[in-house]
Amino acid sequence: MSLMTEIAIFVLAAFVGFEVISKVPTTLHTPLMSQTNAIHGIVMLGGLIVVGYANDPLEYVIGTMAIAFGTINIVGGFLVTDRMLGMFSKKPKAKPAAASAPAQVKDSDLDSPELPRPGAADDK
Amino acid sequence: MSLLAVLQPGGSAATALYIVAFSMFIIGIKRGTHPSSAKQGNMIAAGGMLVAVATTLLLNGIGNWGLIGLGIAVGAAIGAIASFRVQMTAMPQMVALYNGVGGGAVALIAWSELRHGISVGGAIPLETLIPTLFAAVVGSVSFWGSNIAFGKLQEVIPTKPLKVPGQQAINALLLIGILVACVDIALNNSGPSQGIFIAILVAAALLGNLVVLPIGGADMPVVISLLNACTGLSAAAAGFALDNVALIVAGTLVGSSGTILTMEMATAMNRSVANVLFAGFGGAPAAGAARGEERPVTSIGAQDAAIKLAYADSVVIVPGYGLAVAQAQHAVKEMANELEKRGIEVNYAIHPVAGRMPGHMNVLLAEADVPYEQLKEMEEINPEMPRIGVAVVIGANDVTNPAAKNDPNSPIAGMPIIEVSEAQQVIVIKRSLSPGFAGIDNDLFYEPNTSMLFGDAKKAASEIAAEIQNL
Numbered sequence: 001m002s003l004m005t006e007i008a009i010f011v012l013a014a015f016v017g018f019e020v021i022s023k024v025p026t027t028l029h030t031p032l033m034s035q036t037n038a039i040h041g042i043v044m045l046g047g048l049i050v051v052g053y054a055n056d057p058l059e060y061v062i063g064t065m066a067i068a069f070g071t072i073n074i075v076g077g078f079l080v081t082d083r084m085l086g087m088f089s090k091k092p093k094a095k096p097a098a099a100s101a102p103a104q105v106k107d108s109d110l111d112s113p114e115l116p117r118p119g120a121a122d123d124k
Numbered sequence: 125m126s127l128l129a130v131l132q133p134g135g136s137a138a139t140a141l142y143i144v145a146f147s148m149f150i151i152g153i154k155r156g157t158h159p160s161s162a163k164q165g166n167m168i169a170a171g172g173m174l175v176a177v178a179t180t181l182l183l184n185g186i187g188n189w190g191l192i193g194l195g196i197a198v199g200a201a202i203g204a205i206a207s208f209r210v211q212m213t214a215m216p217q218m219v220a221l222y223n224g225v226g227g228g229a230v231a232l233i234a235w236s237e238l239r240h241g242i243s244v245g246g247a248i249p250l251e252t253l254i255p256t257l258f259a260a261v262v263g264s265v266s267f268w269g270s271n272i273a274f275g276k277l278q279e280v281i282p283t284k285p286l287k288v289p290g291q292q293a294i295n296a297l298l299l300i301g302i303l304v305a306c307v308d309i310a311l312n313n314s315g316p317s318q319g320i321f322i323a324i325l326v327a328a329a330l331l332g333n334l335v336v337l338p339i340g341g342a343d344m345p346v347v348i349s350l351l352n353a354c355t356g357l358s359a360a361a362a363g364f365a366l367d368n369v370a371l372i373v374a375g376t377l378v379g380s381s382g383t384i385l386t387m388e389m390a391t392a393m394n395r396s397v398a399n400v401l402f403a404g405f406g407g408a409p410a411a412g413a414a415r416g417e418e419r420p421v422t423s424i425g426a427q428d429a430a431i432k433l434a435y436a437d438s439v440v441i442v443p444g445y446g447l448a449v450a451q452a453q454h455a456v457k458e459m460a461n462e463l464e465k466r467g468i469e470v471n472y473a474i475h476p477v478a479g480r481m482p483g484h485m486n487v488l489l490a491e492a493d494v495p496y497e498q499l500k501e502m503e504e505i506n507p508e509m510p511r512i513g514v515a516v517v518i519g520a521n522d523v524t525n526p527a528a529k530n531d532p533n534s535p536i537a538g539m540p541i542i543e544v545s546e547a548q549q550v551i552v553i554k555r556s557l558s559p560g561f562a563g564i565d566n567d568l569f570y571e572p573n574t575s576m577l578f579g580d581a582k583k584a585a586s587e588i589a590a591e592i593q594n595l
Contacts, residue, residue, distance in 0.1 A: 003251045013373045017380025024157045030483040032156045042374040043359040045180045046233035052186030062236045064195040069229035071199025076222045078170040079207035085163040087490040
């Protein structure tokens with residue numbers, strides 16, 4: 001790919017980033033920052049390429065560390081975002097229950113099977 | 125292995141798959157901006173990542189599978205365990221840490237890319253070398269800066285601004301030194317010195333430390349968001365160096381979207397990003413003046429608080445980070461339930477930077493099953509304050525400080541606040557009169573219609589709930 005093509009892609013991607021993100025409710029700022037944070041974990045691909053084609057010991061060490069770091073960034077980032085958003089997504093169901101019997105909401109909601117939330121155990 | 129290695133690096137098939145991957149990132153981020161589709165958006169982005177990683181693993185000539193497996197296994201295990209274990213209150217630190225390792229990965233890849241260039245021999249083309257240097261510097265700054273931000277939020281490092289004399293001058297010198305060294309490497313691109321490159325990494329590490337250390341804890345969200353954008357850009361630079369379109373697009377997307385988020389957060393605090401980075405505010409200014417005089421406060425117990433609340437028409441709860449630290453969200457919800465049983469209208473007033481990141485408090489209250497429609501934003505609740513019977517401030521401080529509105533000399537002057545002092549009565553649940561994250565005294569505590577209830581937020585809220593039940 002020529003340098004100019006890459007720069008064109010860069011500029012267009014920058015505009016897409018600006019456009020796609022505007023007007024986010026404050027509520028979603030933290031999850032969204034966490035999600036974009038996970039996306040830059042894509043540098044892990046660089047680690048794969050380095051290690052994949054490497055042939056000296058220091059390169060192995062540097063590259064493997066880069067893969068591990070990048071993978072932490074990706075796996076941790078997406079999982080944590082999912083945990084945060086899991087807490088919002090039960091909202092619509094909580095609404096009718098909350099109006100009639102607020103005290104009962106917590107338990108019934110935690111037990112709902114379609115929401116496997118990793119954080120559920122700490123909630124009690 | 126030859127069976128797996130089916131895609132030519134830079135070939136049409138690999139590029140097409142990368143295009144699929146980054147399209148999924150764009151859709152994922154877009155969905156992430158709406159409450160109903162955010163979870164799905166995150167899944168789509170994660171799916172895009174899977175496509176990108178799988179594509180790279182299928183590239184022709186990729187070997188050393190043992191090391192690749194090791195790196196992925198270790199990283200996935202640490203990432204997964206950390207995410208399951210982390211408390212919702214510690215989310216901002218976690219994001220800082222993940223951002224830091226991302227930056228670290230970029231810096232390491234840049235180093236390795238330089239070594240690769242040297243080992244191939246001949247002049248390294250500048251279109252590879254310049255992005256490599258950029259990735260090294262920004263990645264290293266981001267790694268160390270994020271770790272300091274983590275340390276401050278985790279309170280391993282003092283949250284107050286730490287100032288070194290001549291700070292700005294040292295930073296400027298470091299930056300100039302880094303630039304000179306980069307130019308030197310670029311000019312000697314036929315045989316660049318690895319020693320100088322490592323010196324650049326170290327200088328950038330120092331710069332990352334020195335830039336973030338003087339920033340007060342209250343400003344950390346802005347810093348983390350800015351570093352997030354920086355890591356994105358450095359990933360894009362690594363993409364230029366490696367000729368990888370997925371890296372360029374994904375990194376740039378994060379860079380530009382992160383910049384917008386950073387500016388929105390700074391706006392919520394009525395500060396510019398430059399001000400956050402260079403002012404080093406917090407701690408010193410108000411402490412001297414306010415501490416000198418002992419001002420009287422009204423202190424009450426849980427029973428009095430219960431009576432005040434039980435006979436109000438409407439109650440607004442103003443939660444702050446103290447609520448989160450005390451894990452009081454469930455106790456507060458119980459208290460609200462008791463009030464609602466008595467037909468009292470209960471709402472929650474959420475300051476844009478309540479907690480330690482925009483939206484952090486919403487996550488915490490959602491965890492305690494507080495109904496979404498009871499969460500009111502600052503602009504929504506402030507005009508209604510005069511008709512509110514009792515405003516209960518729980519573990520919040522700076523975001524309720526009337527000095528932001530009344531005292532033009534206050535360090536937080538002009539910061540939008542939740543105007544609880546406009547409510548008929550105010551109850552502040554707090555451990556002591558100590559100043560908040562910004563390190564300044566709160567005039568609210570000394571207002572005639574304010575009562576202080578000293579104690580742990582969780583214990584106090586449970587006691588009030590019990591007292592209301594007994595009334």
